[in-house]
Amino acid sequence: MSAVVEATDLEKRYGETVALSGASLAVDAGEVFGLIGPNGAGKTTLVRALTGTTEPDSGAARVLGEAPTAIDRDRLGVLPQAFSPPDRLSARELLAYYAGLYDDPRDPDAVLADVGLADDGDTWYEDLSGGQQRRVCVGSALVNDPDVLFLDEPTTGIDPAGRRTVWRLIEDLAAGGTTVLLTTHDMAEAERLADRVGLLTDGSLVAQGTPDALVAEHGGSSRLTVETAADLEAFDDLEHPVERVERGRRGTPDGAVVVREIEPAEIAAVVDSLEARDIEYTGLSWAEPDLEDVYLALADRTELERTDRVGGSDGGDESADDLAQAGETA
Structure with a gap:
């Protein structure tokens, strides 16, 4: 089976800034x-290269077997990361406007229902919440x-319930045969929706897989x-690697102790050890x-190295994506 979306050795520079490598x-x-x-890794630049709005310096991009600029636009849906439709149109009028650009569009009311805005079609875009606006934008791509x-960060700013509405919609579209490439900073979103995931850092895909x-x-x-x-010495009798978390992440408090390579059935032994030594603790949490x-x-x-550069700037690739987003090189 030939791929529907292909990028081969894409390179893109903006002056001295490397966006894709x-x-x-x-x-x-x-x-x-x-x-x-990470921010500035080149994700938006890659999406723009694949949709024909940025011309790569070298390499090849193909969608549906053609160069991105040669595709029948009726077959392609694109939601940019930054998208600002006219404020003084209702949600329904906006979708009707975008529907008018195509030969055989969907009913705007059906699209409103798909993105969970069936009751908000008459509301001006400027009066919708940020999350509702983003859902209208998702609808415009459909x-x-x-x-x-x-879809470039499709659920940014959408509340959890609305986000799940969009997730179900994407799942339904894929089940119906639509090919979807999305960028996201939400790992739960990627884990739920993506058949495969690619990690882009410094303009290169460093890992791909399910x-x-x-x-x-x-x-x-x-x-x-x-x-x-x-102290860590209190855990010396455990048959597991133990470390102190100096920089808490994902809700882990700074200074917490992490016991590695442990299964749920072994947690009781840790608790027994703590109690036997009269060691106080305020919480326990296990995770895979x-x-x-x-x-x-x-x-x-990569992110730490970027922020530690001279001057504290992480601007290399982020500036590249900013330039791509602004359409500096079409």
């Missing part, structure tokens, strides 16, 4: 491909019933977090590795 991927028909990575859908495969390879071990001020652990393992080092 040999990025390659392939997405099959009906597949949802999630693109993750009015032509595209075969291939590009969420489960990436977690198995890069996610590390299960862990028990113990919120305690006790997930896609966020993969992201942190592969991208966090």
Whole structure:
């Protein structure tokens, strides 16, 4: 089966700034491909190269077997990261406007229902909440019933219930054969929606695979977090690696103790050990590795290096994506 979306060794520079550095991927028909990575990694530039709004310096991009600029636009749906439709149109009028750009569009009211705004069609865009506005924007990418859908951070600013509405919609579209490439900073979103995930850092895809495969390879071990001020020596009798968390992440308090490579059945032994030593603790939590652990393992080092550069700027690739978003090089 030939890929529906293909990028081969894409390179893109904006002056001295490298946006893409040999990025390659392939997405099959009906597949949802999630693109993750730090701010400024080149995700928006890659999406623009694949949709024909940015011309790469070298390499090749193909969608539906053609160059992005040669595709029948009725077959393509695109939601940019930054999208500001006219404020003084209602949600229904906006979707009707975008529907009018295509030969065989969907009914705007049906699209409103799909994005959970069936009761808000007459509300001016400027009077909608930020999350509702974003859902209208998602709808604008669907009015032509595209075969291939590009979504650049589709659920930014949408509340949890609305986010799940959009997730179900994307799942239904993929089940119906639509090919979807989406970018996101929400690891739960990527883990739920994506058949495969690609991690982009510094303009290159450094890892690709199913969420489960990436977690198995890069996610590390299960862990028990113990919120305690006790010294690490208090855990010396445990047959598990133990470390102090100096910089808390994902809700883990600074200074907590993490016991690695531990299964749920072994937690009682840790508790018994703490109580036998009269060690006080304020909380226990056990977790298996997930896609966020993969992201942190592969991208966090790059992010730290970027912020530690001279002048404290992480601007290299972020500036590149800002230029791409502004359409500096079409």
